[in-house]
Amino acid sequence: MSxxxxxxxxxxxxxxxxxxxxxxxxxxxxxxxxEYCATRKRAGSFLQLCKSPGMACEVTLQPLERYDLDAAILxxxxxxxxxxxxxxLYFEEGEGPKFERPLKDxxxxxxxxxxxxxxxxxxxxxxxxxxxxxxDGRVPLIGFSGSPWTLSCYMVxxxxxxxxxxxxxxxxxRPELMHQVLDxxxxxxxxxxxxxxxxxxQAVMVFDSWGGVMSHDAYREFSLRYLRIIAQGLIREHExxxxxxxxxxxxxxxxxxxxxxxxxxxVGLDWxxxxxxxxxxxxxxxxxxxxxxPAVLFASPDxxxxxxxxxxxxxxxHPGHVFNLGHGISQFTxxxxxxxxxxxxxxxxxxxxxAR
Amino acid sequence: MSxxxxxxxxxxxxxxxxxxxxxxxxxxxxxxxxEYCATRKRAGSFLQLCKSPGMACEVTLQPLERYDLDAAILxxxxxxxxxxxxxxLYFEEGEGPKFERPLKDxxxxxxxxxxxxxxxxxxxxxxxxxxxxxxDGRVPLIGFSGSPWTLSCYMVxxxxxxxxxxxxxxxxxRPELMHQVLDxxxxxxxxxxxxxxxxxxQAVMVFDSWGGVMSHDAYREFSLRYLRIIAQGLIREHExxxxxxxxxxxxxxxxxxxxxxxxxxxVGLDWxxxxxxxxxxxxxxxxxxxxxxPAVLFASPDxxxxxxxxxxxxxxxHPGHVFNLGHGISQFTxxxxxxxxxxxxxxxxxxxxxAR
Numbered sequence: 276m277s278x279x280x281x282x283x284x285x286x287x288x289x290x291x292x293x294x295x296x297x298x299x300x301x302x303x304x305x306x307x308x309x310e311y312c313a314t315r316k317r318a319g320s321f322l323q324l325c326k327s328p329g330m331a332c333e334v335t336l337q338p339l340e341r342y343d344l345d346a347a348i349l350x351x352x353x354x355x356x357x358x359x360x361x362x363x364l365y366f367e368e369g370e371g372p373k374f375e376r377p378l379k380d381x382x383x384x385x386x387x388x389x390x391x392x393x394x395x396x397x398x399x400x401x402x403x404x405x406x407x408x409x410x411d412g413r414v415p416l417i418g419f420s421g422s423p424w425t426l427s428c429y430m431v432x433x434x435x436x437x438x439x440x441x442x443x444x445x446x447x448x449r450p451e452l453m454h455q456v457l458d459x460x461x462x463x464x465x466x467x468x469x470x471x472x473x474x475x476x477q478a479v480m481v482f483d484s485w486g487g488v489m490s491h492d493a494y495r496e497f498s499l500r501y502l503r504i505i506a507q508g509l510i511r512e513h514e515x516x517x518x519x520x521x522x523x524x525x526x527x528x529x530x531x532x533x534x535x536x537x538x539x540x541x542v543g544l545d546w547x548x549x550x551x552x553x554x555x556x557x558x559x560x561x562x563x564x565x566x567x568x569p570a571v572l573f574a575s576p577d578x579x580x581x582x583x584x585x586x587x588x589x590x591x592x593h594p595g596h597v598f599n600l601g602h603g604i605s606q607f608t609x610x611x612x613x614x615x616x617x618x619x620x621x622x623x624x625x626x627x628x629x630a631r
Numbered sequence: 632m633s634x635x636x637x638x639x640x641x642x643x644x645x646x647x648x649x650x651x652x653x654x655x656x657x658x659x660x661x662x663x664x665x666e667y668c669a670t671r672k673r674a675g676s677f678l679q680l681c682k683s684p685g686m687a688c689e690v691t692l693q694p695l696e697r698y699d700l701d702a703a704i705l706x707x708x709x710x711x712x713x714x715x716x717x718x719x720l721y722f723e724e725g726e727g728p729k730f731e732r733p734l735k736d737x738x739x740x741x742x743x744x745x746x747x748x749x750x751x752x753x754x755x756x757x758x759x760x761x762x763x764x765x766x767d768g769r770v771p772l773i774g775f776s777g778s779p780w781t782l783s784c785y786m787v788x789x790x791x792x793x794x795x796x797x798x799x800x801x802x803x804x805r806p807e808l809m810h811q812v813l814d815x816x817x818x819x820x821x822x823x824x825x826x827x828x829x830x831x832x833q834a835v836m837v838f839d840s841w842g843g844v845m846s847h848d849a850y851r852e853f854s855l856r857y858l859r860i861i862a863q864g865l866i867r868e869h870e871x872x873x874x875x876x877x878x879x880x881x882x883x884x885x886x887x888x889x890x891x892x893x894x895x896x897x898v899g900l901d902w903x904x905x906x907x908x909x910x911x912x913x914x915x916x917x918x919x920x921x922x923x924x925p926a927v928l929f930a931s932p933d934x935x936x937x938x939x940x941x942x943x944x945x946x947x948x949h950p951g952h953v954f955n956l957g958h959g960i961s962q963f964t965x966x967x968x969x970x971x972x973x974x975x976x977x978x979x980x981x982x983x984x985x986a987r
Contacts, residue, residue: 438961440929447930447938490924490957491905492941528885529903547885549847568846573796574803582803585848601846605794 276475276514277412284346285415288478288519288541288562290595296587296624297345298617299417302603303338304350307610310337321366325352328401335406339414341610342617345597346414346478349406349471351399353421353482356463357430359395360387370434377433384452389463392470399467400474407475418476420468422483422524423460423505424498430456439488446497453497461501465508472510472518480521480543481505487526494530499537506538521564525602528553535561545601550589562595567616569600572608576615583619592627632831632870633768640702641771644834644875644897644918646951652943652980653701654973655773658959659694660706663966666693677722681708684757691762695770697966698973701953702770702834705762705827707755709777709838712819713786715751716743726790733789740808745819748826755823756830763831774832776824778839778880779816779861780854786812795844802853809853817857821864828866828874836877836899837861843882850886855893862894877920881958884909891917902957906946918951923972925956928964932971939975948983 279285283297304311314334318324325331335350354372358364363375378384390396406416421429429435431442446453468479486498502522509520523543527534534542535557544553544565553563571582583598590596598620604613635641639653660667670690674680681687687706695703710728714720719731734740746752762772777785785791787798802809824835842854858878865876879899883890890898891913900909900921909919927938939954946952954976960969 438963439926440961440963443924443926444929447927447934487903490902490922491908491945493924494903526882526903546846547843547850547882552847568799568849570795570799571803573800578803589847605796607794607796 276407279412279415279477281345281414284597285478285516285519287595287597288521288564289517290559290562292594294625294628295621296590296596296598298598298620299344299346299348300338300600300604300613301348303342303344303348304334305604306606307604307608307613308337308341309610322352322364325350325355326398328398328405331402332405332409335402335416336409338613339410342613343621344414344617346417347406347410348417348480349399349403349419349476351402351419353419353425353484354429355396355399356390356420356460356467357426359390359392360430360463362430372429373434374429378430378456381449381452384455387456387459389459389466392467396467396470400470403471403474403476415477416475417478417480417521418468418471418474419480419482420464420471422481422486422498422522423457423464423501424489425483425485426460426464427453427456428485430460439485446493450496457497457501461504465505468505469508469510472513476518477514477516478519478521479509480523481539483522483524483527486524491530494524494527495533498524499530499533502534502539503537519562523564532556541595541597543599547601550586550596551591554590554593554595559595562597563590564597564599566599566601569602569605569608572600572604572612572616574612576612579612579615580619583616584623587620587624587627592630598624632763635768635771635833637701637770640953641834641872641875643951643953644877644920645873646915646918648950650981650984651977652946652952652954654954654976655700655702655704656694656956656960656969657704659698659700659704660690661960662962663960663964663969664693664697665966678708678720681706681711682754684754684761687758688761688765691758691772692765694969695766698969699977700770700973702773703762703766704773704836705755705759705775705832707758707775709775709781709840710785711752711755712746712776712816712823713782715746715748716786716819718786728785729790730786734786734812737805737808740811743812743815745815745822748823752823752826756826759827759830759832771833772831773834773836773877774824774827774830775836775838776820776827778837778842778854778878779813779820779857780845781839781841782816782820783809783812784841784844786816795841802849806852813853813857817860821861824861825864825866828869832874833870833872834875834877835865836879837895839878839880839883842880847886850880850883851889854880855886855889858890858895859893875918879920888912897951897953899955900957906942906952910946910949910951915951918953919946920953920955922955922957925958925961925964928956928960928968928972930968932968935968935971936975939972940979943976943980943983948986954980 528548541562546568884904897918902924
């Protein structure tokens with residue numbers, strides 16, 4: 276593998292000084308890019324796109340052709356693991372992900388086992404290897420997975436939910452069964468992320484997208500605990516270099532201090548938390564990733580630049596910040612606003628460092 | 632008007648000692664009650680139900696017939712104010728509220744004026760008076776309104792939104808126009824709540840349901856500022872008694888200290904925040920209202936009782952707690968679980984006080 280020509284992102288994650296603040300965007304390879312839509316159309320469906328290593332590689336690289344981003348992220352779906360567990364992932368046009376065979380009862384739960392990443396999930400590893408070759412050392416590649424809690428929500432609900440009625444009923448009424456689902460899923464996620472690292476992922480991120488829907492106590496018992504188990508099981512060095520791990524609980528700002536003690540190198544934040552306050556709470560323990568409101572990108576170019584500078588100012592002149600949105604980029608984002616964002620972050624963060 | 636035979640709720644809001652923790656439930660007159668569904672069917676539509684003082688009074692009292700609740704809340708909708716501003720509120724079966732004439736451009740915004748509560752909104756005042764007579768001093772009646780920010784979201788988006796694209800574009804690109812909408816709306820909400828107080832509401836609550844979707848800075852500028860203006864304009868004494876005001880920003884836990892300094896007597900909290908931590912932050916400055924996850928009510932009666940005790944334990948043995956859910960009760964709640972909740976809160980909170 277070629278040596279990295281831009282490792283700013285990896286160094287920021289390890290709280291090392293960098294010349295500027297690196298950035299990438301959650302869902303950076305997505306529907307706001309016409310070239311992505313073209314490839315997706317060719318693939319026939321979103322799932323076919325995920326399952327074809329060649330096309331997954333193609334769309335992973337598309338945003339890097341347009342913008343000076345500091346990391347690539349594997350194009351895939353957070354629900355590949357439960358799909359490989361036999362739940363039958365599918366997408367209906369215009370709707371969220373669904374499972375053909377959700378976990379309906381105790382029997383379904385008792386039968387659940389962690390999949391072999393080199394069997395049902397080999398297509399993901401093939402995509403990782405192919406992307407690494409195509410990147411040729413340009414920027415690091417991030418691998419990822421959904422968190423055990425987030426995957427379990429989908430596995431029990433059978434799809435998205437507005438009230439999490441089924442999974443929360445299970446959690447409150449039959450906590451031992453809920454833990455059984457989470458145990459198996461945490462084991463599956465750990466193995467899956469380690470296989471991605473061995474295939475070439477240079478950092479990994481766990482998306483706890485639904486962690487924020489839980490109560491303070493339930494979050495600790497049913498999400499954080501399994502995030503910690505994963506952190507403990509991850510390969511932390513590969514190709515002679517630290518493989519940083521990032522955790523992101525959407526809506527988890529209130530629990531930041533606990534999240535920062537879970538064993539990850541960096542914590543992702545949504546836009547509800549002031550980065551300066553966040554940094555005051557966690558100090559140098561972890562890097563922080565975030566946290567522009569993705570809705571800023573719907574506004575005027577001037578507003579985009581102003582709000583991006585605000586985020587950089589709130590973090591201040593310290594090592595350990597990776598700029599990102601606080602959530603995935605919207606399909607309605609004007610692509611030209613992303614150029615403004617990338618340029619502003621790079622230029623203004625250099626200015627902040629010089630003004631020291 | 633008859634004197635109050637149960638003023639526990641009002642005293643708890645003023646941080647005075649009470650024999651037990653009072654409770655009421657957001658949306659307590661709602662679709663989980665078969666008797667509510669029957670009245671709504673008779674009314675023809677949700678909006679007709681809101682606009683008929685007789686039927687609004689009937690459903691307001693229904694949950695009090697079933698459960699030993701410590702407050703009644705006016706049956707109405709948070710969007711009555713923009714409806715009275717001429718935006719044309721309507722509901723389509725199975726969907727959220729919508730406006731026929733949302734704020735589309737600068738002209739629409741410049742034309743916006745605060746409605747006279749004794750003109751277009753007289754039906755609300757009539758309902759308040761009728762409910763007060765029907766309550767006959769049993770428990771206090773809460774009046775309410777949506778917050779300026781929350782109302783503005785609906786007014787600009789034209790209905791519910793998943794990404795707040797229109798209103799956030801306006802906020803970031805044309806902040807002066809956004810402030811114009813919020814100014815008029817804050818004035819309208821203040822007048823509206825004062826009219827409710829004069830008609831007989833013994834406490835008022837402002838629902839900032841969408842405050843939590845903003846960034847840290849934007850929340851202060853576009854929501855908190857207007858919540859403060861309302862607090863400053865409210866009638867604080869009526870019928871020889873303090874009229875406590877409650878503010879509830881869903882998803883506002885991270886901003887609790889600022890919210891507590893806005894001039895309200897009590898702050899509502901959703902279930903993501905530990906009540907003990909919350910109390911440690913605000914001390915005796917404000918009462919706290921909340922914060923059981925409404926999804927707990929989908930679980931077994933034992934789980935309901937256990938989780939209710941947990942919430943009471945987290946607040947501890949201090950004055951100034953009103954028990955509630957962290958969000959409106961779901962239509963899928965089994966009514967018998969609400970009995971378990973009410974009895975547990977009353978009994979266990981008496982125990983906590985005795986154990987002192």
